Amino acid sequence: MSQFLQLLFSGLTVGATYALAALGFSMIYNASGVINFAQGEFIMLGGMVAAVLTAAGIPLPLAVLAAIVVVALVGLLVEKLAIEPARDADITSIIIITIGVSMIVRGVVEVTLGKGGRALPHFSGETPIAIGGATLLPQSLWVMAVTAVVVAALALFFGRTRVGKGILATAHNRLAAQLVGVDVKKVLLASFGLAAALGAVGGVLIAPIATTSYDAGLMLGLKGFVAATFGGLGSGVGAIAGGLLLGLIETMTAGYLSSSYKDAVPFVLVLVILVVRPRGLFGLGPSERV
Amino acid sequence: MSEASIPTTIGRSSPETTAAALATAPGFRARHLPTIVLAIVLALLPLVLPNAYYYDVVIRILANAVLAIALNLLIGYCGQISLGHAGFFGLGAYGSAILTTHYDWTAPSALLVSAVVVGLLAWLVARVILRLKGHYLAMATLGLGIIVTIVLTNEASLTGGPDGMSVGDMRIFGLRLYGEKVWYPVFAGLVVVAVVLAGNLVESPAGRALRALHGSEVAARVVGIDTASFKTRVFVLSAVVAAIMGSLTAHYLGFITPQVASFHKSVELVTMAVVGGMASIWGSVFGAALLSLLPDLLAHFEGFETVIFGVILVATMIFLPRGIVPSLARLLRREGR
Numbered sequence: 192m193s194q195f196l197q198l199l200f201s202g203l204t205v206g207a208t209y210a211l212a213a214l215g216f217s218m219i220y221n222a223s224g225v226i227n228f229a230q231g232e233f234i235m236l237g238g239m240v241a242a243v244l245t246a247a248g249i250p251l252p253l254a255v256l257a258a259i260v261v262v263a264l265v266g267l268l269v270e271k272l273a274i275e276p277a278r279d280a281d282i283t284s285i286i287i288i289t290i291g292v293s294m295i296v297r298g299v300v301e302v303t304l305g306k307g308g309r310a311l312p313h314f315s316g317e318t319p320i321a322i323g324g325a326t327l328l329p330q331s332l333w334v335m336a337v338t339a340v341v342v343a344a345l346a347l348f349f350g351r352t353r354v355g356k357g358i359l360a361t362a363h364n365r366l367a368a369q370l371v372g373v374d375v376k377k378v379l380l381a382s383f384g385l386a387a388a389l390g391a392v393g394g395v396l397i398a399p400i401a402t403t404s405y406d407a408g409l410m411l412g413l414k415g416f417v418a419a420t421f422g423g424l425g426s427g428v429g430a431i432a433g434g435l436l437l438g439l440i441e442t443m444t445a446g447y448l449s450s451s452y453k454d455a456v457p458f459v460l461v462l463v464i465l466v467v468r469p470r471g472l473f474g475l476g477p478s479e480r481v
Numbered sequence: 482m483s484e485a486s487i488p489t490t491i492g493r494s495s496p497e498t499t500a501a502a503l504a505t506a507p508g509f510r511a512r513h514l515p516t517i518v519l520a521i522v523l524a525l526l527p528l529v530l531p532n533a534y535y536y537d538v539v540i541r542i543l544a545n546a547v548l549a550i551a552l553n554l555l556i557g558y559c560g561q562i563s564l565g566h567a568g569f570f571g572l573g574a575y576g577s578a579i580l581t582t583h584y585d586w587t588a589p590s591a592l593l594v595s596a597v598v599v600g601l602l603a604w605l606v607a608r609v610i611l612r613l614k615g616h617y618l619a620m621a622t623l624g625l626g627i628i629v630t631i632v633l634t635n636e637a638s639l640t641g642g643p644d645g646m647s648v649g650d651m652r653i654f655g656l657r658l659y660g661e662k663v664w665y666p667v668f669a670g671l672v673v674v675a676v677v678l679a680g681n682l683v684e685s686p687a688g689r690a691l692r693a694l695h696g697s698e699v700a701a702r703v704v705g706i707d708t709a710s711f712k713t714r715v716f717v718l719s720a721v722v723a724a725i726m727g728s729l730t731a732h733y734l735g736f737i738t739p740q741v742a743s744f745h746k747s748v749e750l751v752t753m754a755v756v757g758g759m760a761s762i763w764g765s766v767f768g769a770a771l772l773s774l775l776p777d778l779l780a781h782f783e784g785f786e787t788v789i790f791g792v793i794l795v796a797t798m799i800f801l802p803r804g805i806v807p808s809l810a811r812l813l814r815r816e817g818r
Contacts, residue, residue, distance in 0.1 A: 283560060292791065292795060295792060416620070452631065458624035
């Protein structure tokens with residue numbers, strides 16, 4: 192029982208970061224129909240920048256804030272420099288552009304910050320909390336709480352603000368949104384900035400638990416992508432459910448079955464989902480669109 | 482250049498390009514002249530290759546060219562992307578390696594069986610996934626490729642794990658294939674065969690249908706083309722080619738690690754196809770040459786390889802969305818007028 196509880200805690204912690212990554216994927220997918228393969232690099236960049244800044248003596252809260260801002264700016268830059276110039280290109284070309292962008296980000300971090308792994312200090316100490324025979328790191332609570340806050344904030348943003356509603360309208364019908372005066376170009380830009388910021392939040396939260404390095408983004412991004420597909424591409428609820436479920440299934444597999452095949456779990460899962468229910472658990476639209 | 486007379490339907494496609502793709506077929510000479518030139522160049526190349534190192538460089542280019550041509554049929558003509566082609570390559574390589582080392586199979590039978598198994602696997606994936614539109618094949622192949630890498634890394638008793646395993650020489654019809662100079666004609670011959678076969682496929686009714694597919698799936702369906710079945714066949718074909726090249730490369734290199742199946746390698750293959758030119762056979766050959774030489778060319782920029790790789794990818798897609806070779810061919814054609 193205590194082992195189960197332990198796995199549950201770590202599963203939810205990892206799952207929360209996957210959920211943030213998946214939300215980033217869904218946001219950009221909704222605004223543009225693009226799968227952004229650079230999303231994982233935003234996560235990595237968030238953790239790396241915060242780690243470098245704290246190592247340089249900057250107080251943790253400031254470093255975290257700065258990291259999120261920097262990554263959001265990178266997101267805006269990526270949209271302006273790489274995505275917007277290719278707006279009319281087909282989906283295959285845009286997938287390839289985002290793969291290219293991810294290599295550039297990874298490469299620049301490798302060259303400037305080095306290949307070594309970096310860790311961020313825990314937000315509020317490393318003394319584990321004992322619950323029912325299992326232990327929970329305070330950082331895990333941070334991860335789950337911040338994710339919950341972010342999700343609530345996003346719900347307010349999309350439900351109550353003009354920009355948020357504009358993004359939703361664009362996702363629903365680009366042309367119609369344009370007709371009622373939504374600036375579709377700005378929506379795309381905003382979605383990249385927001386998705387990058389979300390990625391950075393995830394990266395900063397998980398960095399104290401799992402050390403981060405220049406090449407950590409690839410796996411995190413791919414898993415966020417799987418979580419988004421699992422929950423239903425484009426669905427906010429789906430992204431969160433997909434992320435949490437993926438984290439749980441992965442951790443349970445590692446605990447009860449085989450830890451060496453832990454990383455294969457998401458990819459087996461995505462194949463199964465594509466066969467059984469391609470639009471994901473909470474996917475709204477039909478998966479077949481011409 | 483035959484390339485100049487073939488309208489390619491990539492990037493900004495329209496019903497007109499679809500119609501044009503269905504209507505044009507260049508003459509026999511225009512189509513085969515570049516292939517003949519390629520064959521002559523490959524035949525004469527050994528005269529100028531000074532040593533085994535250069536043979537090795539050329540062999541790597543040739544192997545990648547075959548892979549890129551096959552993958553490009555899928556990307557350029559079906560508008561579908563595979564992010565796990567290195568997985569098929571890796572299955573071929575390890576299939577041959579494991580069957581010949583652990584089970585004493587002969588190399589040709591190991592190659593055949595690996596290729597058939599990969600073909601069946603690809604067929605299964607395609608049957609299910611290609612019914613869906615959009616990113617789903619990319620996602621499924623990506624997953625498949627990563628699973629292959631993880632299995633190859635973990636099943637150390639068979640595969641040697643992350644450290645890799647050695648592979649014996651290939652014997653075929655009593656001949657022992659060993660060393661760069663013996664392998665060179667094999668790979669050179671394969672490139673010529675791949676160029677000819679791909680050229681025939683592209684100009685066949687099925688091929689023109691494929692080009693139409695990338696132009697407009699609806700239009701292709703309207704003129705009575707079974708789009709899913711075509712895409713399935715091309716996907717299986719490109720996967721089988723990848724497996725065969727994997728088997729041959731494993732024997733040639735004599736040593737393989739799970740890295741041959743990595744996501745990075747899959748991306749590299751896609752890059753060769755799209756940077757050279759989507760839906761362009763010669764573009765694939767050029768892309769394979771460019772990307773195979775890139776690490777050597779970038780030796781002075783130690784550490785910056787990934788960045789430069791990424792910049793090339795993004796810049797090509799933005800400024801030359803058709804890819805380098807078709808864009809240049811177009812430019813030349815305009816100059817010629």
